[in-house]
Amino acid sequence: MYIDVHAHLDLLKNVLEVINNCKKKNIIIVAQGINPKTNRQVLELSENNSNVKSAIGIYPDEILKLSDKEIENELSFIGKNIKLNKATAIGEIGLDGTYENMEKQKEIFVKLVKLAIKLDKPVIIHSRKAEFEVIEILEELKCKKVIMHCFSGSKKLVKRIIKNKWHLSIPSNVKYSLQFQENAKICPIKQLLCETDSPFLSPDKKFPNTPLNVIESYKKIAETKKLKLDMVESIIEDNYKRLFFDR
Numbered sequence: 033m034y035i036d037v038h039a040h041l042d043l044l045k046n047v048l049e050v051i052n053n054c055k056k057k058n059i060i061i062v063a064q065g066i067n068p069k070t071n072r073q074v075l076e077l078s079e080n081n082s083n084v085k086s087a088i089g090i091y092p093d094e095i096l097k098l099s100d101k102e103i104e105n106e107l108s109f110i111g112k113n114i115k116l117n118k119a120t121a122i123g124e125i126g127l128d129g130t131y132e133n134m135e136k137q138k139e140i141f142v143k144l145v146k147l148a149i150k151l152d153k154p155v156i157i158h159s160r161k162a163e164f165e166v167i168e169i170l171e172e173l174k175c176k177k178v179i180m181h182c183f184s185g186s187k188k189l190v191k192r193i194i195k196n197k198w199h200l201s202i203p204s205n206v207k208y209s210l211q212f213q214e215n216a217k218i219c220p221i222k223q224l225l226c227e228t229d230s231p232f233l234s235p236d237k238k239f240p241n242t243p244l245n246v247i248e249s250y251k252k253i254a255e256t257k258k259l260k261l262d263m264v265e266s267i268i269e270d271n272y273k274r275l276f277f278d279r
């Protein structure tokens with residue numbers, strides 16, 4: 033079984049075709065919601081497709097577009113759906129230094145992380161140009177079930193993530209990205225997961241990317257760790273089950 037822990041299925045045009053092709057190849061997809069609309073879309077996709085799981089959250093940029101009331105409503109919607117086991121994680125959430133109002137971003141990010149801790153579910157973290165701030169907050173809140181998605185911070189910060197026993201998900205563009213190759217190299221395999229960030233980050237610099245390409249992350253990890261592909265597949269399946277389902 034292959035697992036793509038981070039894809040934006042709502043952005044793919046032929047989404048049902050992609051999901052069915054993934055099913056044939058034994059690929060599980062964790063579809064990410066980023067706002068009220070996409071949270072509902074990914075929940076519907078996971079409800080109707082056995083190989084789709086959903087993560088629901090509020091993306092940094094989306095925090096700034098919602099009123100306080102809308103944010104409160106969404107926080108309770110997220111809590112409710114996690115409790116009902118309809119969503120398996122809280123994501124995509126985090127901080128982004130390229131957007132304004134970092135104080136507001138932090139305020140809501142903290143609430144989302146606290147909710148995940150209370151419900152004992154993983155957080156899937158976006159940290160563009162705010163890598164240090166994100167790590168500080170997660171450490172301070174003693175968050176344990178963490179997936180750092182597409183982590184682009186320094187090697188020093190990667191080591192801090194490893195020390196905290198968090199997970200790094202390696203995107204399919206690791207095929208050419210030296211940064212992600214380095215992340216895969218220094219992180220113990222027990223803390224690695226794979227993702228595509230579809231429709232972005234294609235391994236061939238094309239658009240759109242799809243979860244079918246998650247295999248590229250597996251191949252690169254196998255090459256980097258000098259392990260057979262089926263061994264990588266089985267270790268990462270264990271990582272995923274342990275983190276998402278306590279198995």
Ligand SMILES: [Zn+2]
Nearest residue numbers: 038064124229
């Ligand atoms: Zn994303």
